[in-house]
Amino acid sequence: RKEVEQDPGPxxxxxGATVAFNCTYSNSASQSFFWYRQDCxxxxxxxxxxxxxxxxxxxxxxxxxxxxxxxxxxxxxxxxSDSATYLCxxxxxxxxxxxxxxxxxxxxxP
Amino acid sequence: DxxxxxxxxxxxxxxxxxxxxxxxxISEHNRLYWYRQTLGQGPEFLTYFQNExxxxxxxxxxxxxxxxxxxxxxSTLEIxxxxxxxxxxxxxxxxPPKGRNTIYFGEGSWLTxx
Numbered sequence: 001r002k003e004v005e006q007d008p009g010p011x012x013x014x015x016g017a018t019v020a021f022n023c024t025y026s027n028s029a030s031q032s033f034f035w036y037r038q039d040c041x042x043x044x045x046x047x048x049x050x051x052x053x054x055x056x057x058x059x060x061x062x063x064x065x066x067x068x069x070x071x072x073x074x075x076x077x078x079x080x081s082d083s084a085t086y087l088c089x090x091x092x093x094x095x096x097x098x099x100x101x102x103x104x105x106x107x108x109x110p
Numbered sequence: 111d112x113x114x115x116x117x118x119x120x121x122x123x124x125x126x127x128x129x130x131x132x133x134x135x136i137s138e139h140n141r142l143y144w145y146r147q148t149l150g151q152g153p154e155f156l157t158y159f160q161n162e163x164x165x166x167x168x169x170x171x172x173x174x175x176x177x178x179x180x181x182x183x184x185s186t187l188e189i190x191x192x193x194x195x196x197x198x199x200x201x202x203x204x205x206p207p208k209g210r211n212t213i214y215f216g217e218g219s220w221l222t223x224x
Binding site for chain 2: 004008032034041042043044045046049087091096097098099100101102103
């Protein structure tokens with residue numbers, strides 16, 4: 001079983017839409033959680049960390065459900081520039097390893 | 111530019127040749143990671159260094175792969191006797207010793223084995 005699983009999509013949404021992605025992780029001992037954004041043929045870049053209480057950064061909201069072992073990302077008022085692949089990332093072992101999901105592709109259409 | 115630097119950015123090599131990639135982490139980042147990514151997949155962990163010590167190695171890192179970080183600063187990843195299945199983007203990342211425990215990637219080194 002993979003450490004982190006994501007729906008690969010693609011999610012095709014119009015500009016202005018709200019879209020949500022989920023990911024699940026297998027190891028209940030996981031300690032830290034993140035969402036990264038990756039543009040085509042570029043390196044992943046940190047979008048936001050995910051905290052137990054949930055956190056928001058502008059149009060982006062991240063939630064963590066430890067009991068069910070899933071993480072979510074909500075994007076409100078989608079922009080064309082939000083088109084990318086969103087990677088769910090989980091860390092355990094005190095920073096030794098970060099496990100990445102396969103990513104969820106988002107296409108925002110005009 | 112004070113980000114993670116990788117060299118070369120692109121490498122085309124013939125099967126059976128050896129290749130070496132170099133990574134210069136962000137200054138003062140003592141943790142360094144190598145990942146491999148193929149199209150449609152997320153990055154897969156290869157190995158992790160804390161300072162000069164290699165503390166973790168994935169079983170993906172076969173005996174043809176070796177990584178070093180001799181002085182705790184830059185790192186090299188060598189692939190010997192390359193195979194077509196080695197074609198991928200090799201990503202280096204670094205993380206600071208304390209504070210926010212996130213990793214910051216370089217732009218990657220694309221390897222094509224023909």
